[in-house]
Amino acid sequence: MRLKFLEHLLFLLFTTITIQDNIACSGYKITVGNKTILGSNEDAWRTSPHIWFEKGKGAGQYGAAFTGSRYDGENGYAPQSGMNEMGLAFERLASYHPKQVPLAGRKTITNPTQYLKNILHICKSVEEVKNYISSFDHSYFIEDVFLYVDQSGQYLVVEPYTLTLGNQPSYVISNFCPSITSEQQASKLDRYQNGVAFLQQKMDTSLQFCTALSDTMHVRRKKIGDGTLLSSIWDLSNGTVNLYFYHDYTTTVHLNLSDELKKGDHSMAIETLFPHNSEFEKLKTYKTPKNSFIIGVLIVYSGGFFLLTSFFFLIQHIRNKGRKKYANIQLLLFPLGLILSYYMYVLSGSINVFYFPSPYVDPTNVFVSLTSYMPFLILLLILPFSVLNYRLIQYNHWGLGARVIFTLNNFTYIILAGLFAYWRFYDVFSESLSG
Secondary structure: OHHHHHHHHHHHHHHHHHOOOOOOEEEEEEEEOOEEEEEEEEEOOOOOOEEEEEOOOOOOOOOEEEEEOEEOHHHOEEOOEEEEOOOOEEEEEEOOOOOOOOOOOOEOOOOHHHHHHHHHHHOOOHHHHHHHHOOEOHHHOOOEEEEEEOOOOOEEEEOOOOEEEEOOOEEEEOOOOHHHOOHHHHOOOHHHHHHHHHHHHOOOOOHHHHHHHHHHHOOEOOOOOOEEEEEEEEEOOOOEEEEEEOOOOOOOEEEEHHHHHOOOOEEEEHHHHOOOOHHHHHHHHOOOOOOOHHHHHHHHHHHHHHHHHHHHHHHHHHHOOOOOOOHHHHHHHHHHHHHHHHHHHHHOOOOHHHOOOOOOOOOOOHHHHHHOOHHHHHHHHHHHHHHHHHHHHHHOOOOHHHHHHHHHHHHHHHHHHHHHHHOOOOHHHHHHHHO
16 A cells, blocks of 8 residues: 555656656557558657668568667667557557566666667567567566557557556557556656546547647647657558658658668668758757767866855855955855855756756756756856955955955856856746846
């Protein structure tokens, strides 16, 4: 009973997180008559979505198409969704499941990218997928849930510790594990709720209907327009896929799996298949410590600098026994430097802080949430500290070393304030004024 309560509690926490997650996704499957569709929305901040085609490499192997945006070195891109020649398709979604004892007596997954590709290369139905996956410790994917669908309309939900077959005409999924999630809990995710509501009105497998459904479930965040990177609508009966780039559902690219496999193994950057997308350009040019070496170095430098100077000013205060002019400022710089050092650590960690509304709220860490107010503190300190800096230099109140370090501190504050403005950390200020 206590374990079940804990699972529900953790899920409620996770649904709050995954609404802000960089790989939050959604999907659906629809079967009407002899036609089955799998729709997949990949929501990510990566700027390199690809679709690629791989022929079967040996006897009994099937050719397949895959989409993905995360480069995995010599393995190529990690599959996010895909379909093979036999009309077996899948998609991958971020999810939460509490860790349990690993599945005993199973083979170990050592290369997840190749493992996922192999499933489409050697399986033709969800029954075969279930048998194949059952031989592996699939709890390796503790943060993922998978949906496999075949031409018959039967589907398989792959969770870290559970494999569930289903055969309902329609099925909607987002960032949760169905075996531990009630419908009420799942409905807290807007994209899931929107998909379910849409399918309650009507069910169809036409491209127009599925495009509208994918559109209904897509994400477009307010800050810089980021969200659904790629929507793919896989027609399992006809062996085709329609792609929609960066939540623009007015233009599609239609590809036939059989025709593409005749060209041999090849890969295409999704961006090159579509007209210029101004919102995607904003994403590509938006710089953070994760995609800019210079900014990354600056944040790390600032964190180390604030840490060292905080102790420097504490030692200065102790050595001078507080008798120096503005000695209270030296004492203030000690906790301020520690807090700013921690904030630089936060900025070099989770990427979410750069994309979501400010002040950023981390539901798992109150300290991270509190540091989101540091940009406002720095903005408030720049003017009085600049005036103080001028007086210290003019009247030689502190030693040369202390004056130089304090000047560098202020210079760093100004640079950071500029970055904070660029990252729109002050948006809440402007919104309150306009409101």
